[in-house]
Amino acid sequence: MEEGRMVGKAARIKRLILTIVGIIIAAYVLFPFYLVVLNSFKAQTSIVASPINWAGASFAQLKTNLSAVVNNSTFNFWYAFGTSLIITVVSLVLLALFGAMAAWVISRNNKKKWSTVIYMIFIASMIIPFQVVMLPLISTFRDVGKFIGISMLQSIPGIVFAYCGFGGAMTVFILTGFIKGIPYDLEEAAAIDGCSPEGTFFRIIFPLLKPVITTVTILNGMWIWNDYLLPSLMLGQNGRVKTLPVAVQAFVGSYVKQWDLILTAALLAIIPMIIIFLFAQRQIMNGMIEGAVKG
Amino acid sequence: MKKKVLALIMAGTMIFGLAACGEAAAPVADAGAAPADDAAPAGDASGEAAAPAASSGEGIRLVNGKIEVDAMLKEAAEKYTQETGVVVTIESMGGGVNIQDTLKGYYQADNMPDIFVCGSDADFDNWKGMLVDMSGEAWASDTDAAYKNDGGTVGFPYTTEAIGLAYNADILEKAGVDPKSITGPDAMKKAFETLDSKKDELGLTAVIGWCTEPKDLYWSTGSHSFANYIDSGLARDDTKYADMLADGGKIDETRFEHYAEMIGLFNQYSDPALLTSGTYDQQILGFASGKYAFVTQGSWIGATMTSDDADAYKEAGNFKCGMAPYAFEDGIDTILTNSPSWWAVFDNDNKADSLAFLQWLAGEEGQEILVKKAGFISPFKSCTFIADDPFAETISEYTAAGKTSSWHWLKNKSGLDQNALGQLYADYALGSIPDAKAFTSTVAQVLQQYYAE
């Protein structure tokens, strides 16, 4: 009895120490976020003078900074935000739809050679780093755009097209793995009932894919929303169409180093992600895990 | 069957390859509409219910390389739009952005601005055959500062700038240091020592605001400061050291070592918080608030001091400013003045609008904004405005006395400041290059290497 209490006490102390360690690490991890929030409330002079305490912070200054950033013609927050949102959402919808369609065809023909070949090409392409295709990609898109008369660079459709291409392999890979696990009997039964193949897909298979489509959407969404290199190359570093990361880069470049505005801009760029995370924490974390384990 | 399907897919991919390119671009109409919707509030934000441009739909776009005057240029553009209905978009770049590279990217992406900044022979050579010859424009006969090459008059001069050792006249006076006495290295050293000994009493953080941060401020060291080695004390058309440099990256080691000793002095007396990792804003703010007696930027900082830093400058008493020569050798008595860069007009469908805008800028109304608001020192003879700028007076004094040299970093090999010199200055400040002698030999070696590539 006495011994048990001793063990309990030691364990409690251990737990306490571990909790403190956990809190310290969390503080370290969250510290930069704290600095961003804090210094968005301050003017340049007080940021330089005292970057880590609340001296000089005020809501009025936050308002000044926010309006300076939002109305800045280089940053143009709402426009960049809208562009990023359109690109991300449209790409995600198309990727989910086209990906599921392609994955279904591939997995339902997995005994056939052509299907295996396509699948293997998709898998193999996942090791291709963006750097090796980025330069020819731009010139190809430029030529194609000139040829068909629809601009592929400097345009939202062009970049959505590119994201469908780059996201395709991973999407198909994850979805195919899932569809393979759906019993074929289900589709056969539907076919006997007179359902067309496309009807079978949209009415029976597609609804079953909901969890795995959530996963790919999270993975693709995090990538597309945060991506800098592809949009900076396709849209130009400071072109007419700007996504949020490109706008941040253009803004920092043009405003030498006005930390008050840069940190406010960073805050604006971070907030949407954090809000989504707060609402869909479990889905995002699970999606990331599944993506990693499968990829 | 299998073969048939395969063939079908192959055929499908081949034939409709291009077709579906269009397919993906199908939402082009929507997308086209979306930015247009969004563009409207953007127009409002700039205070302009953008009347549809009369001549060429989109209006014109100017890429400006002087971020300090972004707001003033936008003001001028707005006024111009009000008068003529032609929308002028100002896109300002600065800091770590390599403008020419960005422009090349724009060119690749079919997104060329109509007017853009060019600062060197190499810059203009990038666009050979693509620029409008402006020799027929009215302003061209009103200035000596236009940029000309075998393509004609291709650069519009918009300001005159000066590089000298900028000082806070009030502080120097309080410390009993006569700026006129700085005529050589010993006098400069003495002035620095005097100021340093009275730092507390004068409220100084450091004697000089000198910054060698290499990522974003390489141009300040690698082009502007280095220009003093090349040009200080020389006649305006003397390109002795610039030619030496162009010839395989050679330097005059004796002269350079003297210059290096002065840089060593700056390293010693600069604010350590600024020296290796500071920013331009921090540097100017420090000077404007009276924390540094000297600062190593050129006359353009006047615009920053009277706009962004106006509050701090006011608090420090709106002190008088002046410039001393960078007298790293006895007898150097000039400051450097020149047109820092020019605006070139890209030969495209909008060129008539672009030329009209530049002509307007050179005229009465344009000059009023550029000189009085942006603090530009007009390169146009007919201009009667005098800049309300802390450095305007000192520049005109030197000009009147004929004590100015030109600068020639335009002749430097492209990227010299960013890819080589900027880092060396930082190394010297950090102490990884220990002294003037080592700095000289390293610079000599690196330059040779850089020019050999």
Place this chain on the structure above:
Amino acid sequence: MKTNTAGQKMCSLILLAAGIILLVGALIMDFSGSQSTLRGPMLVIGAVSFFVGLYFFPTLKHHRQIVYVIFLFPLLFTFAVTVIIPLLLGICYSFTDWTGIKFTQVVGFANYIAMFKDPAFIWSILITFIFVVMNMILVNVTAFLLALLCTSGLPGVGFFRASYFLPNLIGGIVLGYIWQFVFSNVLINITKISWLVQTKTALAAIVVVYIWQYAGYIMLIYVTGLTQIPGDVLEAAKIDGANARQTLFEVKIPMLASTFTICTFLTLTSAFKQFDVNMALTNGTGSVPNFMGNYLSNGTQMLALNIYNTAIAKNSYALGQAKAVLFFIILACVSLVQVRISNKREVEL
């Protein structure tokens, strides 16, 4: 299946014909260099109507095949245009004097030889490898320790997990600037000289930021692995009298072998591709006084950034492309090794 009425057949044929006519018309306009703005929409409408026509094509026998083609086409097509064609072109371009727009001659291996003669590039390869190895070890160790912490049944574990993961949500560019502020304006009060200024400390700074960003994500995978260890195995270990350390080293870690493989390669490939943070944090600056007899000013420039700068900033597209091909080969080798190891392990199990 729907009945094949004559009406449907007509519809289908008309659509197919219209589609082909529009497509051919648009292509003729393209090839003849017409600048008409109609040609784009024509092409799009043509393609769409062709596919709709194909879909309604009245055949019972081949309907399934047609659906398969239509289903596969969009993704395959975008994939081919954005990945496969540029990849093949890129490999070809690396053997030419390509300028990003055109090339005039094939230069063989000249680009490859030039890049290996460039000390700055060798340096980039070198530090990239060092960076990758350091990250692989440090990220995994940190992440594993964090995972142990997060599975130890403490109160507030959910909060810890979420906050450790948080940095992973933020894009590299924004992160880079935030940390630049931290190093140059906040930590400078302790370090006196900003870490970002000197090559060695700047590299360390990049590693720190990278761990900060990535360890939370890897931790999640370890947490999953740890929670998947069957309870009875741990129970059995406890009954056998194993202490915490023994359980960790003799039960948990061996059972997590495949998780370790996954995480190792995940960190490896992503560290290799590191670009955004590198660009925003130092943009490759930093000096190397003497490397192969040369002074270098790209002390912290990793491979991906070096490729980007070579092509975009220095305008040497062909050279940049050749470097990119090498980059591809390195990554392909890494991936092959990974596949081999994973397969071997699966066989062993």
